[in-house]
Amino acid sequence: MSTIDVCPKPADTCRSEGHRRTGHRIVGLMHSGKPFRPGDWAERLAGVIALFVKERRPGSSVAATWLAVPYVDGSVKCLDVCAELAEICPEAFDFVMRFAEDNELRIQPGR
Template sequence: MDRIELATQGQIPGYLIRGVTQRQKVFRPGDWAERLKGVITLFVGERRPGLHVASTRLVMPVVSAGIKCLFVSDELRLICPDAFEFVMGFATDNELLVSGHDAPLIAVVPTA
């Protein structure tokens, strides 16, 4: 079986939308980040060989400190301002906490 190694190669500037409201309540439903990614994919979805569904690298569901979050790349603002406004409006309307955040750029490093 082939092995791969991952390495970080810089940072991706963006925003972290935390699944916690300003009143410190966990946001529901539990799959909100995946649903929101699906909506953003409709705006900017990319088809890749081998994948049967569209995807995007511009928004990514993550877990931070045990809390479901959505990382939104700052690049989304340039590629599709409407999608960026939509996702940030969603956060505002639902009183979700948003902070500037950098994410590591992950790359596959070939192994011998």
Template structure:
């Protein structure tokens, strides 16, 4: 369950049955569809990069999409689309916070 106070929601590429979600590029496809939703709205060429509000990543070997709550505030229908995608496909979701990678040691 996702709370209304969540800052980020992780949509995981694992179903509630524990199966890996297919197709394997689902996260890239979802983020591609969401690329137009970004701070300042769509700009020329913005379809060529992911929105900072909907980013694909891999966590512990599982493909995920991190959906930022700023999307909910700016474009509620886009937020609903992303979360309904997860629900419709029986994907696991978690409230969490994506932390930046630590600086590399020299």
């Protein structure tokens, strides 16, 4: 990735089988500071990740709930992406990180 902007809050850790894993936080603010549209972008990306994971590991779509978690921080939409997604479904991880970069969204690396 070419540019990484840091948000004020650290990226949450992911939980998988009792383990804590780091991830990335994609923030719904563009590098210019404008909110990213459409307003449901994080939910849409989480849905796409769930489809990637389900195709890669049939019967594992429930796992997608902890691999990509949309939420609102203040009034800003965000998506936490578990680093384990890169192991489980590299195509989904690459897709979501490219999406963020292509749309000039702010990315905070995990701890």
